[in-house]
Amino acid sequence: MTEATADHAHHDHHDEALPGTIGHVSHWQTLVKVLVTLLALTVITVLVAQVDLGRLNVVGAIGIACVKASIVAMWFMHLRYDKRFNFWILVGSIAFVAWMVGYILFDSALYQDNIREYREAHPLPTRPATPSGDH
Amino acid sequence: MSTGVAEPEKSQALPERPKELAMHFDSLHQQYNAGKLGVWLFLGQELLFFCGLFTAYAVYRGNHQEMFHYAHYFLDWKLGGLNTVVLLTSSLTAAWSVRAAQLEQRKTLIATLVITFLCAAAFMVVKYIEYSHKIHIGAVWSSHFAVADADLPAALTERYPDIKGEDLQRMGMGTFFAIYFCMTGLHGIHVLVGMGLYIWLIIRAVRGDFNRKYYGAVDFVALYWHIVDIIWIFLFPLLYLIG
Structure with a gap:
């Protein structure tokens, strides 16, 4: 051209x-x-x-x-x-973002019960905190 | 000549090329469009790059509503809002710098580039204030999270007078702050990179490199800067506002 x-x-x-x-x-x-x-x-x-x-x-x-x-x-x-092509690059990228977020969100919901059971059996350890004024 | 070899005719000499035109392009217009296509492909990849962290956010938010509810008391929406205004303003000056380069208004170009850089610096100063406060009270990532009861945000203890710092540890608040620091940290690194790019543009603009047919660098850095702005447009409400 x-x-x-x-x-x-x-x-x-x-x-x-x-x-x-x-x-x-x-x-x-x-x-x-x-x-x-x-x-x-x-x-x-x-x-x-x-x-x-x-x-x-x-x-x-x-x-x-x-x-x-x-x-x-x-x-x-x-x-x-x-150019329209640049627009479609962006739209294509957003489509994959939506796909990944959506798919993993649904998938993760399926095994939350297992995580909850495990967490109840193994609670997170806590540790003492130092008040910021003491630094 | 004695050798009898004919001299090349004048008409066969290469046409004069603009000094900005790289050897592998036909015209400055083609060079500009190719550069822009490359930048858009990079920006599409940037969205996917950030998408991993947004997915982590969505999964944790979807499954641990309460953690995000308590967490949002730790974030000051006024500072986040201030940074939103700063970044949106810098997006205006970035877009304006492209216009100034196209119209060959060198003074306006330099001024808008400098303002964009200063806004980016202001954003990082606010970020530093936020980060240092969180690190100071111990509102940090994963198992390092340990906030003393005296350091809990006033708004949180007002609403839930019985809450203790250890309750938040057991709830897994460290995971929220791991996500928070990864998302805002990756975004902050992008702001720092943008600041470096704007210094480079200011030097080139002062040197007088840009004109109406050759301003791709100004345009492409502005496109990158707008994506950094767009990421923040999502981070601000998701992290600071909704509880």
Whole structure:
């Protein structure tokens, strides 16, 4: 691919991009808006965690974290404007992460009874602690 | 010439190549895309690398709810939140440095790179404060965990007045802190590596290495930095917030 045709493929350039620039130039206002959104979501995460929702607390925390991570990936990491292949590398990686966490989580639940029995028969040893003021 | 061998014609001479273009690429655009593909493959691997620790977290959390409940009193969400704000801000300046490199704004480029580095340093300072306090009271990994009753977090003893440090030892709290130190420690090592990379970028930016067609290093280090940020986006609520 010659440089001329390669550059032509990027017709999503903002006006401010210099002629012949490689890649997409993010507008600074967009970047600031992304940061404000991320900070707002951080505040929401903290607030939601204060309320006792039982198991839903984990789901909520991971859900908001996923939204934040997607925003970082799409805008800060330029995936929105990037080659699709890079996007699929990320998605593929996440799929394997989900597979491993999910599979091992289910598997580990199957032998918890054995662990519990063993732990009851062999309690963890304790050792005396030194108060930090004594150091 | 007397030998009669024809001189190579001018038209056969190699076209002039930009000094930044490596010999095995046709164009700077191709060089940039190849570099980016490599970085994305590396980042995909980074997620899998951290995934092992997230799995350990999930397995222990799934099977020992109570341990995580008591443990979260040991972590100060204000310090964790401060570090979240610091890292998110550094992600903005990292993204801005890419823009500055593309627009050939050298002063803005150097400024954003320096701010990103300073945010990373601030993150590590907060991390140091957190780690040193935990080590001081004995809230450390595996069988080394031994916190005296007087050093238990105030919020914990307020909620559970009868709890003793030895109860936490029997509960296996050392395992939580093994996971905590491995996850935040591996993340901290990534922050340190990022700081080194940003020093390298600052030196190159001051030297004037980057331009609108050659800024891959700035972009790729920023991508790495964003992944470090994304990992923290998950670590903060999972470790500090939910109990």
